[in-house]
Amino acid sequence: MLRRARSGFVRAYERLLHREGEVGEGPSHVAIIQDGNRRYARSQGDDAPEGHRAGARTTEQVSEWCKELGVEELTLYTFSTENFERPPEEREPLFDLIEDKLYEFADAERVHDGNIRIRAIGDIERLPERVREAVDYAEARTADYDELTLNVALAYGGRNELLRAARDVATAVKEEGLDPEEVTAEEVERRLYRGSVRDVDLIIRTGGDERTSNFLPWHANGNEAAVYFCAPYWPEFSKVDLLRGIRTYQSREASWQRTRTERAVALVRAIAGVELEEASTVAARLREQLPSGGAKQVSAELERQDATE
Structure with a gap:
């Protein structure tokens, strides 16, 4: 009985947040730092891979919620450059999971019915060959879709992204005759990972930490993106949490x-x-x-x- 009452309360709260969200325009691009998988696993008495698998299920739900709410681009911070420093016994199962989920997403009916495009951003060449092949498969299978773009940030680091773009610009000036006076924001942007990503409107971080962890600095900081920090670990992230994040964006946007x-x-x-x-x-x-x-x-x-x- 208590569970039914709680479920009813959550549905009612979702409806309230939905109505509040209809007052203003929602974000076009939401970027999420999926923090807390390992801590969630420890809280359940499990090993880290179990937490990552639970987090992958949340990822599936969030992509569906974003599509329902009219979000046009969703970027998930799935594997950072710092994650390469994790021990092999944790890193390798994570690579296995990423590989499996990319194939699974690319073949899922809901992805094709929903016109969801899958794209990886990051230093992809650093990933194991099997993961790179899964990336190529998912991108090729969904390349023609345009209703929701799902960016999976793999081997991603914001500082590395900007450093690589700066080096490419310097090379173009030195070897290709690019005039330094013609180095524009567009010239830098087209040298970022995997081409164009639209400016970020809202960053969400789960797990309780209040930092943006070097995530999409060009597209988020440059656009003065709203930021919403929430306590639930990523596997516990709910639609209510997403709606609260969108409400934060709308409040900031209205004030601006x-x-x-x-x-x-x-x-x-x-x-x-x-x-x-x-x-x-x-x-x-x-x-x-x-x-x-x-x-x-x-x-x-x-x-x-x-x-x-």
């Missing part, structure tokens, strides 16, 4: 949009006090950059200034 609108209105007010025609030109540019509500406030301020002339 309010700040932008307030600054735009203040700018129009300041310029109109000196030159109304110039204020009209500035207001027109600002309205293009603001959400509809902010654009209306800028227009209202311009009309108010015009009326006082």
